[in-house]
Amino acid sequence: MNILEIKNLHAKVEGKEILKGLSLTVKAGEVHAIMGPNGSGKSTLASILAGRSDYEITDGSVLYKGSDLLALAPEERAQQGVFLAFQYPVEIPGISTTNFLKTAVNEIRKAKGLEPMEAKNFLSMMKEKMKIVEMDSKLTSRSLNEGFSGGEKKRNEIFQMAMLEPSLAILDETDSGLDIDALRIVANGVNQLKNADNAFIVITHYQRLLDYIVPDYVHVLSNGRIVKSGTKALALELEAKGYDWIKDLETA
Amino acid sequence: MSIITGSTQQLFIEQMNLLFHEIKLNKDQLPYISEEAFERFCQSGFPTVRNEEWKYTNTEPFLKRSYSIPDRDNVQLNNDDLSGLLTTFQCHRVVFLNGYFQSQLSVILEDDSSVEITAIKDCLSLYTDMIKTADEILPKDGWKYLNDAFILDGTCIRIKKNNVAKYPVHIIHLTDQNEQALFIQNKNLIIVEQGAQATCIESFYSTALKPVLSNHILHLNIADDGHLTWFKLQQLQDRADGQQTLINYTSASLHKQSRLNIYTLALNGSLIRNNLHIKLCGANSEARLNGFYAPSDKQLIDNHTLVDHAVPNCYSNELYKGIINDNAKAVFNGKILVRKDAQKTNAFQSNKNILLSDNAIVYTKPQLEIFADDVKCSHGATSGQLDDESLFYLQARGISKREAYKMLMLAFAEDITADIQSDELRNWLNRCIEEKIQ
């Protein structure tokens, strides 16, 4: 089954074209890695999928589980199982992670016509998922991401992903700024959540992450398009050769 | 019938003149009347927008109608279910209905000998000097003179030396009237004696269908080592044509090592003007001023504060936050005065505003006047929209835009109540805030 089907996607921000005909199909059970130079449009793609409104879609289509994703509000996408682990998670003073997740879980349940989760069940679910990412329970009672270290913020993203159990998770450079241990923990989290019904898009600059999360496909995004796709071997090649040869491919 | 001409100012003074004559007929029933103060009112009139301190707050539209003094013997309650405004915890309760003390609605808990609650008329002569000093702290303008000319009633609360009040005291100013517009004045005096501690709540609440103009004064006096926590909760729902105007001047004198934490939550009112003037007159005293205002529709909420550092080694910290919606307007004017002798002063001030609509307006003006050289002072003011990034983050987790808005607004507002130690009290206030923000 196709979880995501992007066809010829063109997108502008402030009049400037960032995505220039991007196509990508992701099937259930797959892990796709997206690599590519800074500024090539990776976060733009992730943001568009999550529903950020700053972008103007000028052409192309995105189907999620067979229906138009772009027609949905960000919260509707999340309610239907789309999850973005932010490259730069936002700090929100005055809202605790626990309270935030309780609201999120219950809003998603409401959208599915379910009753709010019982407090007891919610807490045991929190506990269970916190274990997966080895997250300190002290963090969850603090204001959301406020004063969290870079690594703690990323771990919190994966924790949220574990809580919301999405069908399509997009991880935007979740590995940047993580030490080796944290990297392993985050990767373990992903591997534990992975199953035959969901899919992952992992945006990264480092092939190191892909030692832990083994992708089915590796794509290179350059100048707003996917210019090359391959297997994990492509990531190794990029690591060795850099992006210049790809840029050459693009103009060729 | 005479044809009414002249300016709002003239008409208002004339109207007050009539009321004052009427008042004098019943003067035995009132705590006091002062011809001298009334004369001063007539000379100065109410402050108009030409007065720098009232530049953005035009009271004129509210002063054009004719008001009556409420009838002491004929107060009936539209809705005798007061549960909406009562605390969820035990308090001494002092209720004023249309400006008059109501013994049957009030509750003085017997098992607390630390607090003495009396009618203001019985203690005016005891505290003449204290009231005089307090008067000096307030702005000398028409509203103050008018309150000095007469009041309908008031209370005096004394927290006895070295006592910790067992229960909070809840003063309720309730207005309720279906037939005519009312003009109401009260004066309350709170004395925290040496080493005493107390928490008080002052609620302003209206169920009136007709306009009410209230002009209240509160004096707080905290003796050496005394601690007072004061909450003002202004919930003057304006319904039908019942415009609710509140002028509320508060003075506080802080003596040595005393502490005042004051929270002003201005949630509803057609026009609210708060003047909170705090004088740190004893060394090592500390004042914390917290404020939250949330005008909506066409409401106007104006907070003027003055923190007067008169002696060395004192501390003040002020945080006021506002959420302004619809066509509403907010004014924040915070002045810190550090006098020449007040070395080693620490004085901080911050004002933050969220504008929810294109028509919402806030005027914010921090003022520092520093005459000492060894001080730490800071101030800052911001105003803007709710943060889009935060909104998107919440939405991206499945939270509807409406709910996300609410969460962010509550988080912004509840920063003000976050340091309240009593869970019950904090939750109760947060619920009041939440009701407004919905």
Ligand SMILES: Nc1ncnc2c1ncn2[C@@H]1O[C@H](COP(=O)(O)OP(=O)(O)OP(=O)(O)O)[C@@H](O)[C@H]1O
């Ligand atoms: N709101 C915006 N306004 C203007 N330009 C933008 C905006 N958002 C993104 N861009 C531009 O779009 C291009 C793609 O940015 P994007 O963040 O998608 O890159 P990226 O591939 O994620 O880069 P990195 O690897 O550095 O994270 C960049 O040139 C960026 O400056």
Ligand SMILES: [Mg+2]
């Ligand atoms: Mg990026």
